Amino acid sequence: MKFSLSWLKRHLETEATLAQILDCLNTIGLEVEGVEDRAAALAAFRIAHVLDAVQHPEADRLRVCTVDAGDGAAPRTIVCGAPNARAGMKTVLGLPGAVVPANGMVLKVGKIRGVESQGMMCSSRELGLGEEHDGIMDLPADAPVGMPYAAWAGLDDPVVEISVTPNRGDALAVRGVARDLAAAGLGTLKPLEHAPVAEAYPSPLRWTVENPADCPWVLGRAVRGVRNGPSPQWLQDKLSAIGLRPINALVDVTNWFTYDLGRPLHVFDVKKVAGDTLGIRRGREGESYLALNGKTVSVTPEDIVIADSEAVESLAGIMGGEHSGSDAGTTEVFIEAALFDPVRIALSGRRHELRSDARARFERGVDPALPPLALDAATAMIIELCGGEASTVASAGAEPDWRRTAHLRFERIAGLGGSAITPDQAVEGLERLGFAVEARDEAGVTVAVPPWRNDIAAPDAILAQNPELPAERARKAAEGCAVIEPECDLLEEVLRLRGLDAVPPVSLPVSSPVPRASLSPRQSRAVLARRVLASRGMLDCVSFGFMDGRVAALFGDTPAALRVENPIAADLDQMRPTPLASLATAAARNAARGFAEVALFEVGAAYRDASPTGQLAVAAGIRTGHTPRHWDTPARAVDAMDAKGDALAVLAALGVPMAAVTVTADAPGFFHPGRSGVVRQGPKVVLATFGELHPELRATLDLDGPAVGFEVFLDAIPDPKKRRKPAPELSAFQPLKRDFAFLVDASVPAENLVRAARGAERTLITDVALFDRFAGEKLPEGKVSLALEVTLQPREASLTEAEIEAVGAKVVAAVAKATGATLRG
Structure with a gap:
């Protein structure tokens, strides 16, 4: 979301500096992504008057100019190589110490071909304002000498960009940002005023809505006798500053209100609409339209469209069509202000890979009470800029029942939020945000949620139709599930107005002095x-x-x-x-x-x-x-x-x-x-x-x-058993090894012999390894020789020869019994 400082001040009465505004935005959760302040880089450049310009005595392409900087000092000598430098012109001058925006060069007093130069007269490219560099800037004759160029050129209007979370659709409006800043104590929110529009004739178009769930309410009004053309310079400057391309007055008005009030609008050229009805319905197989971005969109039965009696004219809530768009020949326009299903708008936009300012607002949810006011304001601006007269309002559906309440217990401010905010301060902050107090006692306050905050609580009408919702929330809470209650939303509003950085950090409880394993x-x-x-x-x-x-x-x-x-x-x-x-x-x-x-x-x-x-x-x-x-x-x-x-x-x-x-x-x-x-x-x-x-x-x-x-x-692989590992048994006696060679059928796995030998005497045999396999002419047909190395580990006393022979006999017997092998002689 982008807005300029002057645009913000159309809604916010404040004396705060840009730095204070930026700091407050970050504090209340509207994180600042960036600031474009062209005036800061041009602060050292001012309008100057060239009094005289003569040929440089040592260079054919240089001129020695006498320049009045308008600062009360004596005129300065400037050596300039621009072909258009001449006496009597107004231009932009940088004095020693200024930094040229285009290349970062610091201006100094110096000599050029033996003549001292006390500054630099600049081109558009050098000031970072364009690609023109054939000569220095040539300003109108009435440009005030000595005035900072950025202020005179209207470049002293910083543009702020903030990131908006998906739940804060109201912050996608300049007025919504101004409301938050005013609630945080950074000024006063100006009242939203508009004069009623005189209705001169019946509306030439009417609305039909196929499915009220897709569009519960739509309004429209025509204005005839308009003269469409370029919008005034102030409007073009405001839109250009935030990255929008001015198109024509009618389209620029709709873009203005999309950002100013967060209320997307669309205008249809009445003469291009077939029939006298605009229908809001689902798309049909085989239908398509040419969107304003120049691409053909094939709509589906899952999309909401606006269509006349012949074809689709718009993908509702996302992007209009070229066919019914306004142009220089438009003389009668029909303004649309509607409410659309946010989920279906999001799915359609994703399906067709269409991104627009309207989609960004509709899929987050727009103010359901705003369409009449926005329609009147847009009508008045169109008549002001383009002339004409307004028709009656055509509508379908009705304003949805958005009214809802939420309750905040004061003890939760300290208990859950860890803050010392008093009840009076909490209520005052909520009221500044537009919440109306309905009931209050020592324990808490019940407030009516304003229509632009669709992220807080569910409308009473929905709760009445779904009485199981409160019970479902209670069930989840009893099961230990995370439940986001309206009270938590109110608490968040109270805390962020004071500053999210003011919430004291609290460490999570330590379950054990020894941390658990980080890997499973x-x-x-x-x-x-x-x-x-x-x-x-x-x-x-x-x-x-x-x-x-x-x-x-x-x-x-x-x-x-x-x-x-x-x-x-x-x-x-x-x-x-x-x-x-x-x-x-x-x-x-x-x-x-x-x-x-x-x-x-x-x-x-x-x-x-x-x-x-x-x-x-x-x-x-x-x-x-x-x-x-x-x-x-x-x-x-x-x-x-x-x-x-x-x-x-x-x-x-x-x-x-x-x-x-x-x-x-x-x-x-x-x-x-x-x-x-x-x-x-x-x-x-x-x-x-x-x-x-x-x-x-x-x-x-x-x-x-x-x-x-x-x-x-x-x-x-089985998990290891959780038991204490025993201490190792380290014998004081030397281990000894004995070798055995067995004659066995070639089909018998060597592993069987190893396992049998290992189990022959478990108290003394600690290891058995196969170290040789032999098969050849000296052995019977189908037989192989397998040699095993058996390790014996005495534990209580050194083994006698008889004990060793006894273990060897057990090994031979066990292998013979398990595999049929015989000991080789």
């Missing part, structure tokens, strides 16, 4: 998984959650419920079943550009279905090509064990007990069926999958060379 267990898992994978040399990726549906189908189901209805690109039309799919496509793009060896990971979402539980948190990774070459380790192709190591590293870091983890071979179909696995905790909980990507999948993606990947399902 799920968030902590994601952070830790990301850190672990990065430490293993992988690069973190952030990709879209949607992808090409054809590629997504290679990695799992692609239900129609997860199809993107309005994708940002044709090949991003499906929610991905796993982040591994996004990483695989990224690896393929890298390979196509010569980077065949990558190690990528992402902690993101996988989408399985459209239910609330269908989005999974997954840490996925992919490795392609070969491992890095090192002086002691030759490069080799990545394999499934690399992906398994990545997955197990994440699970171990997240606190999963690795002794309870098993690996099965039923990996998803996008993995190689013989070189992949599933990490489980128990028979049902799937913690991770890993393996080589399927050859057919790699061929489809043009991913040449070896590629392995993994998924870790972060949501499947």
Whole structure:
């Protein structure tokens, strides 16, 4: 919302300075976005009179001018290179110390080709007032010498821009801003006066309203015999100052009242309207109109339109049409002032991507009692500027019952607002804002809410039609829900008039001396998984959650419920079943550009279905090509064990007990069926999958060379038990290790042997590790040799040879029983 200082003072009687006004606006919640004060930059420049101008003795293109600055001092010598510098002209002069707005240069006394120059006569460009720079400014002969140029040119009218919250539609009017400032004690609000308009003839047009909910009330009046043309200079200056382009007197009047009173109006050229009726109705299929912004708008049955007997003339409350707009040939105009459904105006504006000053006000809610006064004021201004005579008023509907009351308990001022404002001060502030006191006692006050404050309380008529609303508010309050009551709105008004910065800050109560964790267990898992994978040399990726549906189908189901209805690109039309799919496509793009060896990971979402539980948190990774070459380790192709190591590293870091983890071979179909696995905790909980990507999948993606990947399902990891960690058992005795080599069927997983050996003697065996696998001609057909290293940790005394042999016998027996393996000789 923009307004100039002089415009504000048309409504506000005040002696306050601009700085005081700006400070007050910020204090009462109308935050100042910016101030354009051209006079401040031009304060050091004044109107001067060139008494004499002679040729410079040392330069053909320079003149030595004698200039009267009008400050009572002796005329000054100015060296000037402008071709239009001449004796007798009036121009703009900057004296030493002035700063040139265009380039920031500070003027000083200096010599130019041996002649002292005591200032500078300026062009429009140098003053930042235009692009003209062929010569110095040539002012009219009656320009007063010595007067500040900004004051003479009318540039000493600062323009203020404030931000307006969605609930404060009344602040989108200069009068609304003036009312707030007056209520805050910065002056007096001038009365809004207008003389009644004489009605000379019947209205040539009438109104019809199809749905009163869309438009409860509309007024209109014609003015005939008008002479349309440019509006007077004062009106053009006011509109230009706030960024509006003057068009013609009739249109400029409607723009004036949009900002002055916050009352959007529209004018129709009566001769261009077909028939004698303007109807307010819903749009129909196939209808369109050419809007004032030059674009054709196709209306829908959800839009409110104003139409004549032939076509749509306006998108109601948003933008008028070119066809019935006023121009230089307009001689009779019809002024429209209406109330429209704010929600439908907002939806229509968003649907058609149309933004206008009218829409900004209607969607916030306008004063429902203002149309008659605004119509009279606009009619009077049109007659004043364009001549003519007015018709009777045509109307449809009736003024809605906007009357409502609100109650404020005085104890809430201190209890909820933390302020020492007295009851008398509170009531006085509300009255200055336009609230009328209906009842008051020692406990509180009941006020009638003015029509322009539609953000406070619900109209009594709505409450009467919906008696369940107060009960619903009480129910929400009893359930602990936030309920915004009219009393809170009144309290806010009382507090902001004194200054929102005067409300004392109060710290929230501390629930515990030790702050709670800022991250949930799920968030902590994601952070830790990301850190672990990065430490293993992988690069973190952030990709879209949607992808090409054809590629997504290679990695799992692609239900129609997860199809993107309005994708940002044709090949991003499906929610991905796993982040591994996004990483695989990224690896393929890298390979196509010569980077065949990558190690990528992402902690993101996988989408399985459209239910609330269908989005999974997954840490996925992919490795392609070969491992890095090192002086002691030759490069080799990545394999499934690399992906398994990545997955197990994440699970171990997240606190999963690795002794309870098993690996099965039923990996998803996008993995190689013989070189992949599933990490489980128990028979049902799937913690991770890993393996080589399927050859057919790699061929489809043009991913040449070896590629392995993994998924870790972060949501499947159980939360750690909240129990105190026991002190570590640190034995004073040296651990010892024994090796066992077993002959076993090649189909038996090595993991079964490790688990059986670990359970053979739990009090002494602390670790079991597989360190060798051998298969060859010296072994029976279908058999392999698996070697285990078993770590024994004595706790009470060193183990004797017999005790060690006993533990070894238990290990052999347990492995034989669980897997059928025999100890190699």
